[in-house]
Amino acid sequence: MAARGGHRTRSGRRRFLRDAWRLAAAAGLVGLGLAAHGRRVAARPAQALRPPGALPEREFLGACLRCGLCVRACPYGTLRLASAVGPVAPGTPYFVARAVPCEMCEDIPCVAACPSGALDPALEDITRARMGIAVLVDHESCLNWRGLRCDVCYRVCPLIDEAITLEPQHNRRTGRHTLFIPTVHADRCTGCGKCEKSCVLEEAAIKVLPPRLARGRAGGHYRLGWEEKAKAGRPLVPGLIDLPDRLPGGGP
Amino acid sequence: MRRVPGRAAAEARGRLAAHRWLLARRAAQLGVFGLFLLGPLAGVWLIRGNLSASLVLDTVPLTDPFLLAQNLAAGHLPEAAALLGGAVVLAFYLAVGGRSYCGWVCPLNPVTDAAAWLRARLGIAGGGARVDARLRWALLAMVVALAALTGTAAWELYNPVSIVQRGIIYGLAPAAAVALAVFLFDLFVVPRGWCGRLCPVGAFWGLVGSGALVRVTAPARERCDRCMDCYAACPEPQVIRPALEGGGAPVILSGLCTNCGRCIDVCPQEVFRFGTRFHGRTMTAGLPGGREEAT
Secondary structure, eight states, X not given: OHHHHHTTSHHHHHHHHHHHHHHHHHHHHHHHHHHHHHHHHHSOOTTXXXXXXXXXXXXXXXXXXXXXXXXXXXXXXXXXXXXXXXXXXXXXXXXXXXXXXXXXXXXXXXXXXXXXXXXXXXXXXXXXXXSOEEEEOOXXXXXXXXXXXXXXXXXXXXXXXXTEEEEEEEETTTSSEEEEEEEEOTTTOOOOOHHHHHOOSSSOSEEEEOHHHHOOOOOTTXXXXXXXXXXXXXXXXXXXXXXXXXXXXXXX | OOOOTTHHHHHHHOXXXXXXXXXXXXXXXXXXXXXXXXXXXXXXOSEEEOSSEXXXXXXXXXXXXXXXHHHHHTTOOOOHHXXXXXXXXXXXXXHHOTTHIIIIIOTHHHHHHHHHHHHHHHTOOSOSOOOOTTHHHHHHHHHHHHHHHHSSOGGGGTOHHHHHHHHHHHTOTHHHHHHHHHHHIIIIISTTHIIIIIOHHHHHHHHHHTTOSEEEEOTTGGGOOOOOXXXXXXXXXXXXXXXXXXXXXXXXXXXXXXXXXXXXHHOTTOOXXXXXXXXXXXXXXXXTTOOOOOO
């Protein structure tokens, strides 16, 4: 190479260093641009769910080889490979629950097919998958909330009575009926999306969201009085005065 | 009239013989993608996955070592299957020449070859933006640094090589736009710009190629009559000179040679042929540090 022969002389060495700086600066600028743009691209939209066992998003994007072997292994055509345009990182697998939900195969073929570990092989029990968490995002349009017995999301749930239960509640509109409120239990929900897929409304009232959107979290310092009381076996504040209960409307 | 590289060889040896390696490469490129498409199109799953990672006959894993390097830089230690696949692929290209990937497999090679061909046909002279061919090394370093800094394989958001090969195998149409962009870039902006100056994937394979076994040799270089057809046809013309005109062994040792064999095809004097990197060294083997002389 000319540069290698050249930098034996002094001016040659100077030129080599100058070129090296220029090239490094050019590549650095390109890198900065890609990094800045890439951060925006890496923000995955909420409806795009990762396959079961996927590492947390950032680690997933560092581990996934973009080979699509999981997509090929999926027997239900649930998984798709993201294309070069669109909001999901190109070449990575995802699914949209409302289109085709995860059927929760017991042998988890997508995880078995993953060569890189981006889908964690430690996931052996599909009910422990956490692809997302179902949330009844709009109770105002939910038919059960309106007093009807739709129940579809509850019926199709692969973990019926565990991940979704129907909680009875008084129907104040009629005054004499019961509402059966679909209630998701996040510690059991796998995020398979069957409920969202099956919701009979034009736009699903129940949707699977990534955990970061679906869950709240109390501060680490929060203590629940009744739990602490049970733990201690006695009231934590001694000599509390028991005030008389007053009813609304200023009764007796 | 402008001299068209390859015409003299075609007159000397016939059109077919003067395009032997070119045809072999196109067959290889079609063959690779044909094998991958046999599964989804005909239900014959000889190979699953794509060029990034795949599984042959449901047993042998193959992994792109450049992707593995990005994963490792991002702080993820891949599973054994992926690592084994990387070792298999690396061993293969250490044998057949690192940038053989570029010349014989990469789907962008026909695209940039077409751009170079059209550029010559239309007489779009030299010109365009000038880009230092060493920029690819800096970009290669940048890709690895980007993975380390972001903790993700960030380059894979943009890598046209993987986007296009994936697009072909999985039928993702937008990849065609990416291929078109590379074509137009090579045609109008920088001649041989993508593969020859920028592509970090090619730079990676160039590193592998600098130790590879199969190389183009020039065993009959004394027959060379300086017609310059090989330089005109070669996508990396700077690699030829040391083998053809240097005092060293008549072997193209640069890792940037793609082993495409165009020089073998277009040479009317039949100067070149495929050989190994050790060609011409036996004559003076054992001369410590000395430049090996070929006879």
